[in-house]
Amino acid sequence: xxxxxxxxxxxxxxxxxxxxxxxxxxxxxxxxxxxxxxxxxxxxxxxxxxxxxxxxxxxxxxxxxxxxxxxxxxxxxxxxxxxxxxxxxxxxxxxxxxxxxxxxxxxxxxxxxxxxxxxxxxxxxxxxxxxxxxxxxxxxxxxxxxxxxxxxxxxxxxxxxxxxxxxxxxxxxxxxxxxxxxxxxxxxxxxxxxxxxxxxxxxxxxxxxxxxxxxxxxxxxxxxxxxxxxxxxxxxxxxxxxxxxxxxxxxxxxxxxxxxxxxx
Amino acid sequence: xxxxxxxxxxxxxxxxxxxxxxxxxxxxxxxxxxxxxxxxxxxxxxxxxxxxxxxxxxxxxxxxxxxxxxxxxxxxxxxxxxxxxxxxxxxxxxxxxxxxxxxxxxxxxxxxxxxxxxxxxxxxxxxxxxxxxxxxxxxxxxxxxxxxxxxxxxxxxxxxxxxxxxxxxxxxxxxxxxxxxxxxxxxxxxxxxxxxxxxxxxxxxxxxxxxxxxxxxxxxxxxxxxxxxxxxxxxxxxxxxxxxxxxxxxxxxxxxxxxxxxxx
Numbered sequence: 001x002x003x004x005x006x007x008x009x010x011x012x013x014x015x016x017x018x019x020x021x022x023x024x025x026x027x028x029x030x031x032x033x034x035x036x037x038x039x040x041x042x043x044x045x046x047x048x049x050x051x052x053x054x055x056x057x058x059x060x061x062x063x064x065x066x067x068x069x070x071x072x073x074x075x076x077x078x079x080x081x082x083x084x085x086x087x088x089x090x091x092x093x094x095x096x097x098x099x100x101x102x103x104x105x106x107x108x109x110x111x112x113x114x115x116x117x118x119x120x121x122x123x124x125x126x127x128x129x130x131x132x133x134x135x136x137x138x139x140x141x142x143x144x145x146x147x148x149x150x151x152x153x154x155x156x157x158x159x160x161x162x163x164x165x166x167x168x169x170x171x172x173x174x175x176x177x178x179x180x181x182x183x184x185x186x187x188x189x190x191x192x193x194x195x196x197x198x199x200x201x202x203x204x205x206x207x208x209x210x211x212x213x214x215x216x217x218x219x220x221x222x223x224x225x226x227x228x229x230x231x232x233x234x235x236x237x238x239x240x241x242x243x244x245x246x247x248x249x250x251x252x253x254x255x256x257x258x259x260x261x262x263x264x
Numbered sequence: 265x266x267x268x269x270x271x272x273x274x275x276x277x278x279x280x281x282x283x284x285x286x287x288x289x290x291x292x293x294x295x296x297x298x299x300x301x302x303x304x305x306x307x308x309x310x311x312x313x314x315x316x317x318x319x320x321x322x323x324x325x326x327x328x329x330x331x332x333x334x335x336x337x338x339x340x341x342x343x344x345x346x347x348x349x350x351x352x353x354x355x356x357x358x359x360x361x362x363x364x365x366x367x368x369x370x371x372x373x374x375x376x377x378x379x380x381x382x383x384x385x386x387x388x389x390x391x392x393x394x395x396x397x398x399x400x401x402x403x404x405x406x407x408x409x410x411x412x413x414x415x416x417x418x419x420x421x422x423x424x425x426x427x428x429x430x431x432x433x434x435x436x437x438x439x440x441x442x443x444x445x446x447x448x449x450x451x452x453x454x455x456x457x458x459x460x461x462x463x464x465x466x467x468x469x470x471x472x473x474x475x476x477x478x479x480x481x482x483x484x485x486x487x488x489x490x491x492x493x494x495x496x497x498x499x500x501x502x503x504x505x506x507x508x509x510x511x512x513x514x515x516x517x518x519x520x521x522x523x524x525x526x527x528x
Contacts, residue, residue, distance in 0.1 A: 171457045171458050171459050171460060171463070172456065172457065174458070174459075175442055175454055175455055175456075175457075175458065178439055178442045178443065179442065179443075179446050179454065182443050182446070190439055190443065191439055192436065192439075193435045193436060193439075194435045194438070194439065194485070195435050195438075195459055195485050196435060196483055199435070199483050219460055219463055221458070221459050264528060
């Protein structure tokens with residue numbers, strides 16, 4: 001992958017390599033400084049409910065763009081063809097993972113709607129730029145994620161318990177992390193909880209439901225952010241005949257700068 | 265006191281009643297919406313060091329205004345005579361409390377400089393306006409304050425361990441409280457610590473060094489703010505022949521609106 005794309009490559013160049021099938025892996029660290037997105041693709045009949053689910057649950061589902069029905073373009077995010085510009089796709093049939101593949105040209109339907117949702121890569125970059133240590137990055141692990149007992153507000157067939165990601169910080173750094181992430185509401189924003197995992201239904205921080213556990217040092221507080229895996233859970237729960245997402249870590253790379261998402 | 269001033273009275277009216285000696289008590293809740301200040305009065309020979317101490321330690325010592333030497337006016341804060349417009353003064357001689365009195369007309373020196381520092385009343389009002397419960401207010405107690413082992417940066421003869429005030433919140437409310445207070449850097453700003461009192465040298469939250477203990481419910485985090493008692497401790501440590509402050513809770517009421525202190 002290192003020969004096919006580099007961190008300082010422009011987002012358009014990364015997408016070209018993805019589109020041509022040269023780049024098929026994890027996009028973390030590539031086209032640094034630019035927004036990467038979670039992707040959900042649904043038939044139009046379910047799109048209004050999903051849109052409403054996002055609007056009702058903006059912290060786990062921060063919607064950055066959605067396509068016209070049948071149109072694979074997302075022009076506000078760049079020169080994108082959503083059928084080819086994600087490194088790896090997951091195809092769900094009746095709510096179950098059926099297949100993973102590198103493009104969805106032959107699966108595309110003229111009633112499909114594509115949704116692009118903000119991702120934690122953006123706020124992790126802001127935390128790092130502020131001089132804060134992001135533990136999953138410094139330990140080279142996928143961020144630990146946990147199912148909680150927090151109910152998202154349901155919309156039609158879409159419902160889910162919120163999934164959260166966890167990053168530990170010293171108290172002073174935790175206060176700063178809250179300030180930094182508050183500037184970025186469209187990429188999950190400020191944490192939704194801190195300090196007491198059992199209060200949100202998490203039994204053991206050492207056993208995440210997704211990703212990998214990270215070290216929590218004595219005197220550190222675990223901070224919990226609403227996570228973009230939540231809409232994927234809602235999608236599985238909805239049991240649609242056909243739906244498509246990106247594969248975890250294999251995100252849509254856009255032309256929007258992370259800095260442009262800051263509200264101040 | 266209720267007959268002499270009311271919460272909806274304009275700051276100028278409250279000051280007039282203080283100046284005439286009708287109002288001599290705690291100013292909490294009066295002239296609501298307006299900034300109240302901690303007051304320190306020093307001879308000019310020590311003023312430069314104290315000013316530098318404030319600039320080096322802006323979280324415990326957020327300086328809002330200082331007077332010209334010998335001039336008892338603070339025109340940026342209102343039509344103020346600092347010799348009469350504080351309900352109760354404390355007079356320190358050689359660093360020790362010598363006297364409490366209602367005006368300092370006969371003590372005033374032509375080399376005195378008056379300093380007005382931001383106070384937690386302003387951010388407590390912002391927290392309340394945001395719908396958050398401020399425990400010391402809801403329990404009708406003076407906020408609990410604690411000496412810490414955090415060293416302020418010294419300046420000349422001024423040095424102190426930071427004093428902090430503590431307010432407990434649920435994790436979600438704690439995150440919101442950090443956001444709200446971040447808007448008000450000139451009245452102590454965001455908390456400086458949370459969660460682990462022993463990490464900043466506090467042995468027992470039930471035994472504050474100043475003020476009164478408040479209830480901390482299970483699942484609540486104690487949040488710690490830099491406190492305006494810190495400069496008073498620095499003043500005592502400096503052991504000046506003569507210095508004057510307000511009495512705790514008996515603040516200088518100004519014409520500046522709390523909302524004007526918000527940086528955004």
